[in-house]
Amino acid sequence: MTDAMRAVFVELLVHGPLSRAEVARRLDLSPSALTKVAKPLLDAGYLREQSSDGQKGIGRPSQPLQVDASRSSFIGIKLTAEELFAVRVDLAATVHDRFSLPLPDHDVDTIVEQIAQAVRRLSEAGDVAGVGISLAGTATPGDPVVGNSPFLGWSHVALAKLVEDAVGVPTVLNNDVRALTAAQQWFGAGVGHSSFALVTVGAGIGCGLVVEDRVVTGRSGGTGLIGHLAIDDRGPLCELGHRGCARAFAASSAIRRSIATTLDRPELTFDDCLELARQGQPVARRVLDDAGRALGRVIATVANVIGPDLVILSGEAVHMYDVCADALQAALTRHTHWTSTPVRVTVKPFTFDEWARGAAVSALQHLLLHS
Amino acid sequence: MTDAMRAVFVELLVHGPLSRAEVARRLDLSPSALTKVAKPLLDAGYLREQSSDGQKGIGRPSQPLQVDASRSSFIGIKLTAEELFAVRVDLAATVHDRFSLPLPDHDVDTIVEQIAQAVRRLSEAGDVAGVGISLAGTATPGDPVVGNSPFLGWSHVALAKLVEDAVGVPTVLNNDVRALTAAQQWFGAGVGHSSFALVTVGAGIGCGLVVEDRVVTGRSGGTGLIGHLAIDDRGPLCELGHRGCARAFAASSAIRRSIATTLDRPELTFDDCLELARQGQPVARRVLDDAGRALGRVIATVANVIGPDLVILSGEAVHMYDVCADALQAALTRHTHWTSTPVRVTVKPFTFDEWARGAAVSALQHLLLHS
DNA sequence: GCGACTTGCTTGACACGGTGAACAAAACGG
DNA sequence: CCGTTTTGTTCACCGTGTCAAGCAAGTCGC
Incomplete structure (x- = not known):
């Protein structure tokens, strides 16, 4: 796998069917390089040639290339305090199967065993190229x-190695x-934006x-720690005793x-409250107006600091957006720096699968780009 | 100039004298590649071979390579509303000469002429490889x-082209x-940190x-617009009518x-006030405690959002730091997300040259990496 | 309907950047 | 003085991508 092959494959995976000529232009390669690079990928079955374009135009019609998404599968697993959610996805991050298991305790061995069980169950339908595991906490690909x-009470647990040993699949x-974020970057609203x-x-x-096409990993894995951003020091208390921080206003439980x-x-x-x-x-x-205001201010703060093209709003409680959209947008406009226009906000409906799907995409990305 | 040559040159420029073997290790190149790459750079006089290392140790002593900083010059210019500050620096960003001119008006032609005059004046000592111009506003290399x-009342002015035509030097x-920020990245406290x-x-x-070794340019050139970050809605008013924003607390004029x-x-x-x-x-x-608190909170916010290794504090008014350090550090600790330790803050003394020097480094970086 | 034009794709010769293996150089240490 | 260690060089070679040329497959104009 050369660099060019990887780049071509990723371009086709993320930006859908494209002609060789178009890929060559996007990646700044010569047309001849593309014939050469596409050949082995086509032979190996990772790419397919779409018959005809349909698009009428001058010149020879293009023969778009497309990734055969079914060519390999990844498993994504999200760990929570009580449960493990697993999905099996194809190369295009489409969910084909799902499975969940309770976590009786937070013992490392127990959890590794439950993960292995989930992986075995989801591998029945065919071989799996990688496993991704996501959790709240500091972990990086x-x-x-x-x-x-x-939430698990863990620190310095070589989870990836343990799971790899148990299931024999790169983790x-x-x-x-x-x-x-990685899932949004390649298969969601982030596609086409180098910074969001x-x-x-x-x-x-x-x-x-995502800054300049790279998912940002901060010092010791901590980025985006905006939950306790101070909004109003006369606001409600959060569980850590901060008065008026973002989660005290806008977290669903609050x-x-x-x-x-x-x-x-x-x-x-x-949902009754909504x-x-x-x-x-x-x-x-x-309460919901306050929550909208707090979210608007959080988004404005992030937008002012890094200047993204776009902010995607998601999570288990995104459906509250339509109830507090006005307050949110007003606060966003109010707190956006005067030299800018407010950043575009896209609301992404959420299902609980998304967490596990993200883990799978994370594995896909990492294994594709760093091996 | 191949990619490898550029990489080697930059590595030596930024990380001081290093042996070929060391550079090869850092850039993940073979030792033989290094001999090959260094040869033309040595011949052209861009690199010099230091006689002996001094470092005693086992094995053949290394012959560290070093950039000959005097090999070329760059001019950096900072525009303000009333004046133009220019410096001439060498490849190591050492300032060798400076010059300033008043700006009688904000007419584009006038300013281009003043810039050209400064460039001519600073070019007397020898040829100049590039000109960098920095200003408050949206501009990107x-x-x-x-x-x-x-502040100039400009929008969509092709300044670089006009200056290039006037002085015949890439701008x-x-x-x-x-x-x-670019200057700090290569020649300041940011050296060795991939994210600050x-x-x-x-x-x-x-x-x-700087995120993962790249200076971040946000949407339409706007990043780090934290001046009007809301701190306390009962605080003083800023010139835009915000109550209690960061600059209303901590800007020197405020x-x-x-x-x-x-x-x-x-x-x-x-300074009397300090x-x-x-x-x-x-x-x-x-007032200074309030200012320190505001700055601490600004720094905490930035640190929470992107998780940098380090925060460098600078600017014309940095010397206020020692008067408000306690309040700043207290606020920083208080507003840092509970899962992290407070980010390290380095105070960088400031002279007004720094702005123009930054412009020069900006030109140096851009011309070195993108041509 | 035919050639002119445009764009897509392929082919084969070739250039070139970087590697690997072997070796020379320059120190140290027993 | 000879092994050991590390640095640096030389040279044959390989693999990746470019260039130039040409073929393929459509539209457009007359």
């Missing part, structure tokens, strides 16, 4: 060790938000960054708790 | 056009903070970023004004 994971670790941010809302608030306690209706779920706000219930309305 | 410069534009942030304090508050008006002593300079705070004058003390 290229390092087989989980640095620190508060890549990553932080969950960064994995999701992904902001997630859910149990917490996270942020992943929103639910705030509305449920004020209304003295402890049975309310998060519904109340939609109906105009004043307390719910106010 | 690689684009000959100044997108927008509020590179850049935003001033980004140019300063530069925060400047002075008339405004700015921020430049600090001076705040102390001078409270004490009703309009004659006080910024002296008062040093002596414990309560009003000055409070």
Whole structure:
């Protein structure tokens, strides 16, 4: 696998079917290089030649090349405190199968065994080229060790090596938000943008960054630690005792708790709260406006600091967006630096699969680019 | 000039004298490649061979290579509303000469003529390989056009082309903070860090970023727009009407004004104010503590978002650091995300030359890497 | 309907940057 | 003085991509 082959393959994988000529232009290669490079990929079945373009135009019609996505599979696994979610995806990151298992305890051996079981179960349909594991905490592709994971109580656990030994498949670790960012970069709203941010809302608030086509890994794996960004020092308290930080305003649990306690209706779920706000219930309305404002300000802060082309909003609680969109956009405009126009915000609907899918894409990316 | 030659040259330029073997290891090249690559650079006089290492050790002693910094010169120019500051530097970014001119008006032709005059004056001592121009506003190396410069009242001015035509030397534009960041990356505190942030304090508050060894250029050239980051919505007003934004707390003019008006002593300079705070004058003390807190929070925000190895603090007003270090560090610790340790902050003394020097380094970097 | 034109793709000779193996050089240490 | 270690050089070679040329397959104009 030469550099050019990798680049051609990735270009076709990410930017869909393209003619050789077009790929050559994009990668700044000669047309002849493309014939030469595409040949072995076609022979090996990684690429297919689409019959005709359909596009009428002057000159010889192009014969677009396309990646045969079914040519190999990856497994992605997201670890949470209670459960393990696994998916099997093809090269285009389409989910073909899923599986989940409870995690009875946080013992390393137990978890490795559960992971191995999930991998075996999802490998029944055919060979798997790589396994990606994502979790909240410090982990990076290229390092087989989980640095620190508060929710599992782990530090310095060589998880990738243990799993590799157990299942015999190359294994890549990553932080969950960064994995999701990788998925957006190649197969989501980030395609075509060399620089974007992904902001997630859910149990917490996270942020992943892509700068000049590279997923950013900060010092000791920590980037996008915006959950505790201070918004208003008279706001509600978060679990760490900060007053008015972003997650105290906008995390789903904080929103639910705030509305449920004020209304003295402890049975309310998060979605009930959204519904109340939609109906105009004043307390719910106010809490969600505050949440929207906080998110708008978080997004503005990220946008001011790094100047991304685009901010993608996602996470388990993104569906709250339509309830607080006005407050969010207003705050975004208000806090955007005066020399810029507000950054474009794209809302990406979320299913819980996304976390595991991100892990799979993370493995795919790493194995494709660094081996 | 092959890629390898460029890489070797840059490695030697930035990381001082190194033996061929060491360079080969760092750049992942074979030793033989190094002999081959170094030959033409030595012959052309761009590299010199240091006689002996001095380092005693086993094995054949190494013959370190070193860039002959005097081999070529660059001119850097910083434009402000009233004046133009120019310096001539060598390849190691050492300033050898300086020159300044007033800018009678902001007419494009006038300014081009003044720039040409400065370049001619500084070229008397010998040929110049490139000119870099930095200014507050949107400009990037690689684009000959100044997108927008509020203080000059310019938009879409092809300054680089005009200057190139006038002086016959390749010309590179850049935003001033980004140019300063480039200088720190190759010749300052950023050397050896693949990811760092530069925060400047002075008339405004700015921020430049280096992520994975690349100076970040955001959407339409805007990165690090942290001057108006909201700190406390009960704080002082800035000139744009924001209450309690970073520059309303920590810009030098804001600090001076705040102390001078409270004490009703309009004659006080910024440095007088620092002296008062040093002596414990309560009003000055409070204003500078607030400024330190604001800066600490700005730094924490940047550090949380991108996770740099290091934050370099600089700018015309950095010398205020020793007056507000405690407040700054306290705020930094308080607002750093709980899973991280506070980022290391390095204070870089500042002379006004630095802006122009940054412009020169910016040109040097761009011409070396992209041609 | 035929040639002119345009664009896509392929072929084969070739240039060139970098590697690997072998070796020379320059120190140290017993 | 000879092994050991590390640095640096030489030279044959290989592999990757370019260049020039030509073929392929369509549209356009007359």
